[in-house]
Amino acid sequence: MTRLKARLLEKIQEHRPRTQRLNKEFGDVVIDQVTISQALGGARDIHALVTDISYLDYQEGIRFRGKNIPETFAALPTAPGGEYPTVESFWYFLLTGEVPTKEDTEELVADFQIRGQVPSYVFDVIRALPKDSHPMVMLSAAVLSMQKDSKFAAAYHGMKKNDYWDPMFEDASDLVARLPQIAAFIYRYKYKNGDIIAPKPGLDMGANFAHMMGIAKPYDDVARMYFILHSDHESGNVSAHTTHLVASALSDAYYSFSAGLNGLAGPLHGLANQEVLDWILSFQKQLNGAEPTEENVKKALWDTLNSGHVIPGYGHAILRKTDPRYTAQMEFCQKHLPTDPLFKLVNMIYHVAPGVLTEQGKTKNPWPNVDAQSGVIQWYYGLREYDFYTVLFGVGRGLGVLANITWDRALSYPLERPKSVTTAMLEEWAAKGGRK
Numbered sequence: 001m002t003r004l005k006a007r008l009l010e011k012i013q014e015h016r017p018r019t020q021r022l023n024k025e026f027g028d029v030v031i032d033q034v035t036i037s038q039a040l041g042g043a044r045d046i047h048a049l050v051t052d053i054s055y056l057d058y059q060e061g062i063r064f065r066g067k068n069i070p071e072t073f074a075a076l077p078t079a080p081g082g083e084y085p086t087v088e089s090f091w092y093f094l095l096t097g098e099v100p101t102k103e104d105t106e107e108l109v110a111d112f113q114i115r116g117q118v119p120s121y122v123f124d125v126i127r128a129l130p131k132d133s134h135p136m137v138m139l140s141a142a143v144l145s146m147q148k149d150s151k152f153a154a155a156y157h158g159m160k161k162n163d164y165w166d167p168m169f170e171d172a173s174d175l176v177a178r179l180p181q182i183a184a185f186i187y188r189y190k191y192k193n194g195d196i197i198a199p200k201p202g203l204d205m206g207a208n209f210a211h212m213m214g215i216a217k218p219y220d221d222v223a224r225m226y227f228i229l230h231s232d233h234e235s236g237n238v239s240a241h242t243t244h245l246v247a248s249a250l251s252d253a254y255y256s257f258s259a260g261l262n263g264l265a266g267p268l269h270g271l272a273n274q275e276v277l278d279w280i281l282s283f284q285k286q287l288n289g290a291e292p293t294e295e296n297v298k299k300a301l302w303d304t305l306n307s308g309h310v311i312p313g314y315g316h317a318i319l320r321k322t323d324p325r326y327t328a329q330m331e332f333c334q335k336h337l338p339t340d341p342l343f344k345l346v347n348m349i350y351h352v353a354p355g356v357l358t359e360q361g362k363t364k365n366p367w368p369n370v371d372a373q374s375g376v377i378q379w380y381y382g383l384r385e386y387d388f389y390t391v392l393f394g395v396g397r398g399l400g401v402l403a404n405i406t407w408d409r410a411l412s413y414p415l416e417r418p419k420s421v422t423t424a425m426l427e428e429w430a431a432k433g434g435r436k
């Protein structure tokens with residue numbers, strides 16, 4: 001057993017009595033109410049999911065295991081020669097809530113090299129798809145294709161409920177370790193004439209991803225930062241919730257995460273990073289060589305709103321301030337690409353868009369989210385095929401949602417099954433002033 005798995009088991013054994021006690025002794029304590037507008041409005045803000053892996057505060061933004069983004073980056077061991085933590089150490093942290101030692105991280109880096117070997121049939125599956133398939137289709141299909149080797153599915157019939165977490169952890173770890181190579185394969189296959197670069201033994205995930213993508217330093221740090229920032233945003237967002245929901249039927253990690261990726265591929269969620277670049281490039285085209293100014297940016301934003309479209313990269317279902325994931329990436333840009341024209345334009349949009357959205361008066365949050373800034377960095381380091389950007393989000397998101405479903409199994413979270421009502425019932429309860 002690896003040190004991570006042994007520590008995780010201890011953590012699970014420590015935690016189980018807390019959940020059991022809450023359920024048994026305090027199960028009837030009311031923590032929320034549901035209004036008609038919440039029932040009709042995508043269950044927004046209903047407190048009905050439990051995770052200890054991350055928490056999203058309306059104002060402050062995300063905390064991973066209690067630490068905000070700067071604290072997380074500062075606490076974890078950095079990669080050799082890099083400024084950002086290894087993704088492996090972050091995986092340990094997400095699963096256990098503890099900062100790993102140097103030895104823990106080194107063992108995990110070595111473990112991922114073995115787990116990270118992608119079966120050759122996965123590449124056949126990608127190649128069998130039409131080449132103009134969206135890269136998210138390729139990623140989701142590749143993940144699903146590995147279901148036949150699921151350790152959870154194989155062990156399920158002979159196993160006790162308390163042990164479910166073990167093969168789930170194995171599947172989750174296998175998947176996390178394989179995702180970078182699958183993503184890099186999709187990239188090189190689709191956009192670089194199939195000129196595939198094999199993984200290099202001994203490198204941590206960020207460095208190996210940069211190597212397989214064929215992008216020089218500091219892209220290893222970009223990858224580490226990107227995957228960590230995109231990992232988790234508590235349980236209710238579409239990709240996390242979908243993964244959790246599917247896993248609640250005791251579907252294995254492959255079925256569950258493939259489904260989550262399909263949710264991530266929507267333009268209101270992870271695809272927004274692609275949409276941001278698309279918006280910027282069509283704006284630049286309209287400018288026809290003219291300099292971007294606050295006036296023409298403002299006009300383009302209003303044109304988008306007046307045509308009935310959303311401003312991609314702005315707004316959020318929970319956050320009510322600038323997303324700290326946006327800020328973390330902005331700080332990276334200020335350090336590494338301060339004079340880049342695209343970065344300057346994104347900054348100009350940041351100065352104008354919140355005012356425009358506030359004036360329009362619809363959105364509850366006029367501030368940028370993670371997707372407003374992420375593409376600029378990728379573009380700068382030469383990754384300009386922006387329909388690939390959501391795949392990068394998917395690799396990062398795997399860390400959060402796969403850690404979550406491992407814990408779902410550990411705590412025996414049951415089948416998820418909210419109740420529906422009819423419109424007539426809502427009308428009746430509306431007339432009576434509530435469901436009585």
Ligand code: CMX
Pocket residue numbers: 237267268269270272305309310311312313314315316317318362363364365369370371
């Ligand atoms: N541009 C224009 N209108 C917006 C808007 C934006 N960026 N954000 C919200 N609105 C609109 C909504 O469409 C809604 O309009 P209707 O009343 O006509 O339906 C209204 O403002 C109220 O929405 P809200 O309560 O503020 O936001 P929601 O919780 O419904 O939606 C989100 C959240 C993210 C889907 C929305 O802000 C949006 O569409 N943003 C642009 C897409 C985007 O950047 N998505 C990425 C989010 C982060 C991620 O998951 O990766």
